[in-house]
Amino acid sequence: MWSNRNVWIVLIGEFIAGLGLWMSIIANLEFMQQQVPSDFVKSLILFAGLVAGVAFGPLAGRVIDTVSKKKVLLYASGGRTLSVGIMFIALNQDSVFWMVVFFVALQASSAFYFPALQSVIPLIVPERDLLTLNGVHMNAGTLARILGTTLAGLLLAVMSLYGLYLLSIIAYALLFVSTFLLQVRETGELPKETDTVGTGKAKTAEAVPAEEAAAAYEAMPERGFKAILPVLRAHPAVVTVLLLTIVPTLFIGGFNLMVINISELQQSAGIKSWLYAVEGICIIATGFLIKRFAAGGQLMGRLFLFASFVGAAQALLFFAQIPALSLIAFGVFGVSVGGFFPAAATLFQHHIPKAYHGRFFSFRSMLDRVMFQIVLLSTGLLLDTIGLQWMVLVYGIGSLALVGWLALRESRRRLQEGGRIDEAGRA
DSSP states (O other), X not given: OTTOHHHHHHHHHXXXXXXXXXXXXXXXXXXXXXXXXXXXXXHHHHHHHHHHHHHTHHHHHHHHHHSOHHHHHHHHHHHHHHHHHHHHHHHHHXXXXXXXXXXXXXXXXXXXXXXXXXXXXXXXXXXXXXXXXXXXXXXXXXXXXXXXXXXXXXXXXXXXXXXXXXXXXXXXHHHHHHHHTOOOOOOSSOOEEEOOTTTTOOOEEEOOOHHHHHHXXXXXXXXXXXXXXXXXXXXXHHHHHHHHXXXXXXXXXXXXXXXXXXXXXXXXXXXXXXXXXXXXXXXXHHHHHHHHHHHXXXXXXXXXXXXXXXXXXXXXXXXXXXXXXXXXXXXXHHHHHHHHHXXXXXXXXXXXXXGGHHHHHHHHHHHHHHHHHHHHHHHHHHHHHTOHHHHHHHHHHHHHHHHHHHHHHHHHHHHHHHHHHHHHHHO
């Protein structure tokens, strides 16, 4: 896998774009702090971008499944680059309106970019390397988040917001250029590993040309975004994992708010950086070891295990006033999500036919955006009403209960499937 140039293009592109993304996020927060005194109005501005991302999801799914995925990545990368340019107008006019336009344009471009990227990953490596690549890809994004936020914080002391947005545009432009270098054979079917006998070359993914994939798409009984629903019904394990994703989202959605509250609870400003550092380091470490963690069992079993750890980490924050326990909780969370999301992505890429990847990953992106916003608002409400410690206890118990119910549901489904197979065999 490491000799595959496409892999390095994707990873380096993700890292560079991640740096630009997080520098622009820090700049956005600084601009909003200067121009928008109300926290509620700030949430509405962010919500506008979320709505745009959800609204473009169905269109993005259909486009990704019918057009060259590389072209989608190129146009979406170009859109992300141009959208940052809108912030120069906002800065020049001190205009919140233009910032809203920026958020809408950025999220609309992202609605195409990220599902297309998830659809491309299975096309550049054999299935046996999917879990490893998904883990390392998450590491690249996490490392970019850590370095991008740190670098942006330092640069704010020596340069204006114009400078930060300019660096963000440069990063997105580099991603756009690197995407040209991708060599992807488009496919509309599941990959088949073939071995070039006698050449000594490793197995590669056999692909169907984009024209054939488009023709196959046109021949489907249901070509719209709704076609994903019967696919989900045919793959109940995928639905189980989508529901299981609620558990880490409960933690991630209120992550920054919890960090602020832990800092206030411990009366320590420095604990914030330690919490972020421990979580990031654990995610990166797990990303490199994810294939070894998953080697001892099926992906589904590991997903339940990681989700259980997330629930335990949430409950452990009931003792957030103790610095050591709060750091342990964030470390356990880092290890858990560092394993959960690459394993979930790999399971989706295995189970969902490639002809539906664009629509499925767009559908998943829409669910994630909606769930994230719901969790964010719920976390803010609970922090104001019952406080951090009781909130995390409720989240932790609720998460463990959801994991237990889904595990019982999945085991019953497998027993029923096993019974049907036995009856068919006897017949």
